[in-house]
Amino acid sequence: MTRVHDMGGRFGDGPVNPAPEPKVFAEDWHGRALAVTLAAGGLGQWNIDVSRHAREALSPKDYARFSYFEKWIAALADLLVAHGVVTREELAGSDPVQSDLADRVMTAAKVAGVLSAGGPADRPSTRSPRFEAGDTVRTLRPAANRMIAGGHTRLPAYAAGAKGRILRCHGAHVFPDANAHGLGERPEPLYSVAFAASELWAAPEHPRDEVILDLWQSYLEPA
Structure with a gap:
């Protein structure tokens, strides 16, 4: 199924007009959106492919109108509720309940080590390569x-x-x-x-x- 996010080669969206990239973030909240997304991912309740699918699964209407980091935050909210990390009521502003995952919180002191470790996706496999260079x-x-x-x-x-x-x-x-x-x-x-x-x-x-x-x-x- 092709969703609205799969835009490569699609006609009708108008010209691409690259804008100068900001040195860090265009708005302060963009950095906080990135930080809370990475910190929540560090809780170990989902993987990068689950998080990508969550962004793709946003409603087409929301996906089309949301900015880049709005997509991140909307998908993160869906993930947090779907995996039982927080409730809808807590997201809406009710008093939060102490989470069983509190001991996994990514403190500032841990950030550099976590980011430098990366997330390698290469693995041993029993599936042999079917193709070789030039095929x-x-x-x-x-x-x-x-x-x-x-x-x-x-x-x-x-x-x-x-x-x-x-x-x-x-x-x-x-x-x-x-x-x-x-x-x-x-x-x-x-x-x-x-x-x-x-x-x-x-x-x-x-x-x-x-x-x-x-x-x-x-x-x-x-x-």
């Missing part, structure tokens, strides 16, 4: 989660059914289509795949340009 492959059509109807996937709709060339295999990585829905990490080979612009767009400005996507093995078949 020609085709992505599945339609771009969809094959395990959960309407679920999270990292294959963009504009690349569905396109023919590309394997550049390299990155080893096995957590499979987002499963990990976003509590089905386990299910690591599998991840590839960099090059697509000619003429393969992806009906009228590319530069047909010989290439777009390189990192795609999991389950998205690919021999061309």
Whole structure:
């Protein structure tokens, strides 16, 4: 299922007019939105793929009108309630109840260590690489989660059914289509795949340009 967030290659949204990036945050609350999102993620109640799916699952009306960090905060509120971290009443302003997760709070002293550790997604896997550099492959059509109807996937709709060339295999990585829905990490080979612009767009400005996507093995078949 293609949701409103999957905008790549879509017509009708007007020109892209890049604005100068602020040195830090355009508004003070943007930094607080990032901080509380990372701190809540550090409670260990969900993973990065679950959080991405929560943003994608916002109603199309809200997704279209919310700014970037408003999407983050709205999705975080949904996650906190869905996972029982807080109640709707607490979010609405009622007196909070001491959480069983209070001992996991990310204090200022912990931030540098947590961020420097990162969140690597490479894993051992029993699934062997099916492709190697130079192989020609085709992505599945339609771009969809094959395990959960309407679920999270990292294959963009504009690349569905396109023919590309394997550049390299990155080893096995957590499979987002499963990990976003509590089905386990299910690591599998991840590839960099090059697509000619003429393969992806009906009228590319530069047909010989290439777009390189990192795609999991389950998205690919021999061309």
